[in-house]
Amino acid sequence: MIRVRIAVSGTHASGKTTLIEDFLAAHADYAFEPEPYEWLDQMSDPPAADDFYRQLEICVERLSTHERGARVIAERSPVDFLAYLRALDARDLIEPALELVATGMRHVDLLVVLPLNDTDRIDVPESEDPALREAMNDQLLEIIGGYELGCAIIEIAGPRDVRLAVLERAVATR
Numbered sequence: 665m666i667r668v669r670i671a672v673s674g675t676h677a678s679g680k681t682t683l684i685e686d687f688l689a690a691h692a693d694y695a696f697e698p699e700p701y702e703w704l705d706q707m708s709d710p711p712a713a714d715d716f717y718r719q720l721e722i723c724v725e726r727l728s729t730h731e732r733g734a735r736v737i738a739e740r741s742p743v744d745f746l747a748y749l750r751a752l753d754a755r756d757l758i759e760p761a762l763e764l765v766a767t768g769m770r771h772v773d774l775l776v777v778l779p780l781n782d783t784d785r786i787d788v789p790e791s792e793d794p795a796l797r798e799a800m801n802d803q804l805l806e807i808i809g810g811y812e813l814g815c816a817i818i819e820i821a822g823p824r825d826v827r828l829a830v831l832e833r834a835v836a837t838r
Contacts, residue, residue: 666838667733669771670694670831671741673808674778675800676793677786679827680739683778683820686828687737697726697738700745710793713754720745720761724768732773741775742768743807744800750807751799766814774838775817776831779805783821 670687672680688696700722701707707715723742730736742765749757769775780786780801808817816838820830 666835667735668835668838669727669730669732669734669773670737670776670835671727671743671772671774672737672739672776672778673741673744673804675747675780675797675804677797678778678780678801679786679824680778682824683776683827683831684737684739686824687831690828690832691735693735695730695734695736697730697736699739700726710796711748713749713752713757716745716748716752717754717757717761720749720764720768724764724771727768727771730771738772741772743775743804743813747800747803747807748796750803751796769813769815772813772815774834775808775813775815776834777804777808777817777819778827779819779821781821
C-alpha cells in the first residue's frame with residue numbers, strides 16, 4: 665500500500681471515528697492522530713469559537729510532524745475547524761484561520777470528507793447541537809468546493825463496509 669497522509673473530515677457524529685477504527689484495524693502500519701481536543705486541558709461546554717481556533721492550531725502543529733511519505737490517518741483536518749468557525753460566524757478568527765489551514769493542508773495528501781446525507785442518516789441527541797452540526801457540514805462542503813486545498817479530496821457515503829472499501833481504493837491509487 666502506498667504511503668499517504670490522510671485526514672478524515674466531517675461534522676460531529678458523521679462517522680469519522682468508525683471509519684478510522686475500521687481502517688486502522690486493517691492497516692496497523694498507519695499511525696493515528698486523534699482529534700485535537702484530546703490535547704486540550706480544558707474546553708468550554710459547548711465549545712466556543714476560541715476552542716475551535718485552538719484545536720485548529722493543534723491540528724496544524726500535529727500534522728506538521730508527519731513528513732511526506734508518512735502513513736498516518738488523522739481524525740479531523742484543518743478545514744474542519746475553519747468550517748466550525750464559519751458556522752459560528754467568528755469573523756475575527758476567519759482570516760488567521762485561513763492562513764493556518766493553508767499551512768496545515770500542506771501535510772495532507774488525501775482529504776476524506778464524510779458529508780451528512782439522507783441515506784446515512786445518523787441521528788444525534790439535542791446535546792450534540794444538531795443546528796451547529798448541520799451548519800458546519802454546509803460550511804465544510806462549501807469550503808471543499810470553493811478552495812484549492814492542495815490535496816486529493818474524496819467524499820465518502822454509504823454503509824460502513826462501503827466507506828472502508830472506498831477509502832482503501834483511494835489510498836491504493838495515490
